Amino acid sequence: MNVRIRPMTTDDVAGVDEQKMATFEAQDREEGREPELVPDDVHERNAARLHHQLGTDPDGCLVAVEGGRIVGHVVALLREYLWCLPMLHVHPESQSGGIGRRLLDAALDYGKDAEAGIIMASSDPRALRLYTTSGFVLHPAMEISGRVRHRPPAPVGVREGGDDDFGLTVEVDRRVRGVPHGANGNDVRFIRDLGSRFAVLDRGGERGYVLWREGRVVLLAATTEAVACELLRHVLAAVGDDDIDIWAVTGSQQWAIRTAYDAGLVLKPGGALLTRGRLGPMTPYLASGLYL
Numbered sequence: 001m002n003v004r005i006r007p008m009t010t011d012d013v014a015g016v017d018e019q020k021m022a023t024f025e026a027q028d029r030e031e032g033r034e035p036e037l038v039p040d041d042v043h044e045r046n047a048a049r050l051h052h053q054l055g056t057d058p059d060g061c062l063v064a065v066e067g068g069r070i071v072g073h074v075v076a077l078l079r080e081y082l083w084c085l086p087m088l089h090v091h092p093e094s095q096s097g098g099i100g101r102r103l104l105d106a107a108l109d110y111g112k113d114a115e116a117g118i119i120m121a122s123s124d125p126r127a128l129r130l131y132t133t134s135g136f137v138l139h140p141a142m143e144i145s146g147r148v149r150h151r152p153p154a155p156v157g158v159r160e161g162g163d164d165d166f167g168l169t170v171e172v173d174r175r176v177r178g179v180p181h182g183a184n185g186n187d188v189r190f191i192r193d194l195g196s197r198f199a200v201l202d203r204g205g206e207r208g209y210v211l212w213r214e215g216r217v218v219l220l221a222a223t224t225e226a227v228a229c230e231l232l233r234h235v236l237a238a239v240g241d242d243d244i245d246i247w248a249v250t251g252s253q254q255w256a257i258r259t260a261y262d263a264g265l266v267l268k269p270g271g272a273l274l275t276r277g278r279l280g281p282m283t284p285y286l287a288s289g290l291y292l
Contacts, residue, residue: 005064005102071090079181085107148236199231222284244260
């Protein structure tokens with residue numbers, strides 16, 4: 001049966017989430033883990049993100065359909081001259097048949113005039129091959145995880161972020177990655193409003209911000225490594241007994257690796273960041289899995 005690529009609609013959101021969860025479950029089993037039950041609030045957040053992305057980038061959201069069933073999807077974002085790929089998943093029963101390549105090609109066409117691109121990838125060898133053979137430079141990454149065993153003191157000067165601080169995130173993003181997370185920091189605002197905590201540090205020429213939910217660091221950017229370390233220590237001091245999880249920590253984020261080891265956390269191989277074109281220094285920076 002033929003597979004058709006078409007624009008995603010709001011009616012597809014539940015089917016896309018179901019297809020993505022099936023993909024994650026299959027990957028867990030391939031890597032020797034038993035899939036865990038997904039809480040309802042995770043499905044709700046997934047749906048909210050898709051609705052947000054359909055609102056900002058409708059032409060970058062596509063599904064692969066076979067016989068009326070969603071077997072793959074992709075979400076691509078354009079932020080000024082930066083193209084981002086936060087999601088590309090193919091149902092495990094439909095993998096290795098070229099659907100992923102077709103979805104990526106369609107997403108790349110959405111960003112055909114973009115001067116730069118960034119992807120966060122899992123350790124799936126098929127995904128890594130797909131992206132590296134499409135003109136992206138692979139930066140192997142680590143995952144930071146575990147429970148804080150040596151809790152740092154809460155840094156002085158870090159405060160809760162508010163509505164007046166989204167301008168700060170725009171300035172920091174321009175210095176670190178070249179492009180902000182949406183006009184007026186709208187993606188950062190959305191991440192916060194979806195349930196992440198938001199903190200900033202602003203001391204003259206040194207500025208930065210961090211978002212986290214429970215023990216997962218969602219996004220961190222700063223103008224200096226000193227500020228980045230203090231923001232990460234703020235999260236480590238605030239998480240209580242929650243396990244820490246930070247994805248895609250590349251070798252250029254040595255400040256994060258040192259801070260993690262000081263707290264007694266564990267590093268293990270964990271996917272990759274892939275980039276191309278005119279980006280900022282991308283450090284100190286911990287990328288968001290869904291807004292990069």
